[in-house]
Amino acid sequence: MSKAVGADGSLLSAATPSLSWISVARHAPYFVDETGSPWTPIGQNDAISWPELNGLFRRRDAESVEKHLLWLKDSGVTCLRLMLEYAQVRHRYFERPAGRYVPSMVQFWDDLFALCERIGLRLLLTPVDTFWTWLHWRWHPWNTANGGPLRSPTEILTCPETRQLIKARLGFAARRWGGSGALFAWDLWNEIHPAQAGDSADNFSEFIHDLSSYVRELETELYGRAHPQTVSVFGPELTWKPHMALHEHIFRHPDLDFATIHIYGSGPIDNPKDTVQPAVLFGQIVRDSLAEIRDNRPFLDSEHGPIHSFKDKKKTLPEAFDDEYFRHIAWAHLASGAAGGGMRWPNRHPHVLTPGMRRAQRAMADFLPLLNWTEFRSRNLNAEITAEGFHAFGCGDAQQALVWLLRGDELAADGRVRTDVSPRSTMVRVPGLADGTYQVTGWNTSDGRAVDQQVASGRNGALEFTLQPIVADRAFAITPLYPKRDPGDDRS
Incomplete structure (x- = not known):
């Protein structure tokens, strides 16, 4: 395959191994x-x-x-x-x-x-x-x-x-x-x-x-x-x-x-x-x-x-x-x-x-x-997730879930979500997860960083956690939290 060349005819890129399919x-x-x-x-x-x-x-x-x-x-x-x-x-x-x-x-x-x-x-x-x-x-x-x-x-x-x-x-x-x-x-x-x-x-x-x-x-x-x-x-x-x-x-x-x-x-x-x-x-x-x-x-x-x-x-x-x-x-x-x-x-x-x-x-x-x-055998949960006061978007299976919550109650004159209002909290319920302990990682979608973590329990086919107050929107990765195994434990 030919390589891109610059104005002086020199190669812009050297031959490299092929990308995986x-x-x-x-x-x-x-x-x-x-x-x-x-x-x-x-x-x-x-x-x-x-x-x-x-x-x-x-x-x-x-x-x-x-x-x-x-x-x-x-x-x-x-x-x-x-x-x-x-x-x-x-x-x-x-x-x-x-x-x-x-x-x-x-x-x-x-x-x-x-x-x-x-x-x-x-x-x-x-x-x-x-x-x-x-x-x-x-x-x-x-x-x-x-x-x-x-x-x-x-x-x-x-x-x-x-x-x-x-x-x-x-x-x-x-x-x-x-x-x-x-x-x-x-x-x-x-x-x-x-x-x-x-x-x-x-x-x-x-x-x-x-x-x-x-x-x-x-x-x-x-x-x-x-x-x-x-x-x-x-x-x-x-x-x-x-x-x-x-x-x-x-x-x-x-x-x-x-x-x-x-x-x-x-x-x-x-x-x-x-x-x-x-x-x-x-x-x-x-x-x-x-x-x-x-x-x-x-x-x-x-x-x-x-x-x-x-x-x-x-x-x-x-x-x-x-x-x-x-x-x-x-x-x-x-x-x-x-x-x-x-x-x-x-x-x-x-x-x-x-x-x-x-x-x-x-x-x-x-x-x-x-x-x-x-x-991730995900299924859509947009209508099944409960988060009062927020538009909820999500998907999940029995082991993990992805949730994104968006406020729509406070819009500025230009149609954007206001960021000068009081943060809001609520109880979030995500159905479909197996009983167990999960880590809930909150993600700032504007800055691209984790902003909070908490541990929550899944019981009776659903997981509930209290939303840390947010102003506009937040994404959440919900994943199983397993106890660390002692390397010296050879009972398995």
């Missing part, structure tokens, strides 16, 4: 690496033409991209979601003409994979940017007007010739970069939609099976194993089109390894007025999504953000407000039982995440080691 944990709805250690997707969506990665195109400023990726790593980021082709602009097509891969684009991906290998970042990769492909169809190389096989994007899922182009693109990527552990997983199709198949979902199962089996068989032939796979959907479609079997394809398709949707809930999430209600709605959507899964596969949001306020209202949220909105959504996602903090679509000008959002990602990354994710 990621797979689904055997006993939990989360992810692990080859050593069996937990791995959690913390990151966001990025694009090859956005400010922070744009310098790698034609190697115009590769040094700045490397510096940025190193900063992401230091910020706790583990994963970026990217589209192999981002069709918002006309000079980032992966093929031109159809079936001929653009050398400068191939070089971009060679260099990005090399950097991610060295730095230790991974990519959730999807082959087609369906949103801008649809809007800018006039210029797309697959359009018959430009020598391609497809008359309209309304036939993109049903046209046999286009299917071959899609599989060929996936095959090219699998052969060239599929051997790398920097590839976390394939999002085989971005935002699958009935409009892409003549307003029908009848062929979704066959389409997913065809792409999935092709990539899996190819990777297995080449590498003896395959990367995890998913297919994403614009989340509101699940409720807008209840007569179509979208849930079956997204949450339960037998060929897919984990489930993902794009959580763009209308109102609080798309156009937020405060930072509390978006988290409440996010937690409910995660709970509903987990209820659709029958085989304990992981679930995660792979796109969210204030899309309506940014795209339609042309408004960038104030930074302090957006930082809190981002942090609240991330903890609602993780605490409700999804993997990681969700993957924000920036929806800001400039189109990047803020430093405050990066600090929130670091705080979450530092919290993760408090729980044993490889054995």
Whole structure:
């Protein structure tokens, strides 16, 4: 694999051992690496033409991209979601003409994979940017007007010739970069939609099976194993089109390894007025999504953000407000039982995440080691946890639990949670834990540090503890507390 080079032609990164591959944990709805250690997707969506990665195109400023990726790593980021082709602009097509891969684009991906290998970042990769492909169809190389096989994007899922182009693109990527552990997983199709198949979902199962089996068989032939796979959907479609079997394809398709949707809930999430209600709605959507899964596969949001306020209202949220909105959504996602903090679509000008959002990602990354994710058979407990005066988000099994509590009774004029009010306490009850003694570690989600610890007992199928007074929010890791065994005790 080629390495990124600087303007003077020198290598930016030396050859390093390959990153370990990621797979689904055997006993939990989360992810692990080859050593069996937990791995959690913390990151966001990025694009090859956005400010922070744009310098790698034609190697115009590769040094700045490397510096940025190193900063992401230091910020706790583990994963970026990217589209192999981002069709918002006309000079980032992966093929031109159809079936001929653009050398400068191939070089971009060679260099990005090399950097991610060295730095230790991974990519959730999807082959087609369906949103801008649809809007800018006039210029797309697959359009018959430009020598391609497809008359309209309304036939993109049903046209046999286009299917071959899609599989060929996936095959090219699998052969060239599929051997790398920097590839976390394939999002085989971005935002699958009935409009892409003549307003029908009848062929979704066959389409997913065809792409999935092709990539899996190819990777297995080449590498003896395959990367995890998913297919994403614009989340509101699940409720807008209840007569179509979208849930079956997204949450339960037998060929897919984990489930993902794009959580763009209308109102609080798309156009937020405060930072509390978006988290409440996010937690409910995660709970509903987990209820659709029958085989304990992981679930995660792979796109969210204030899309309506940014795209339609042309408004960038104030930074302090957006930082809190981002942090609240991330903890609602993780605490409700999804993997990681969700993957924000920036929806800001400039189109990047803020430093405050990066600090929130670091705080979450530092919290993760408090729980044993490889054995965490979590189930959502948002509605079952009792904590009077707080919005409760949580998940747990018989051995451990994760709880996040958020105050919503004291909002400032700008919609943020007030921090100049008296701290509040209450009794917290978490059901489902086996009888025994547990350590309850309170975590400051803003500062990224443990702020209190206490011991609590689980009795009669639930654990109760008194909440130390808090002003705004706090996360809790609840883990078994076993007595230390005397090394000289050989009675076992």
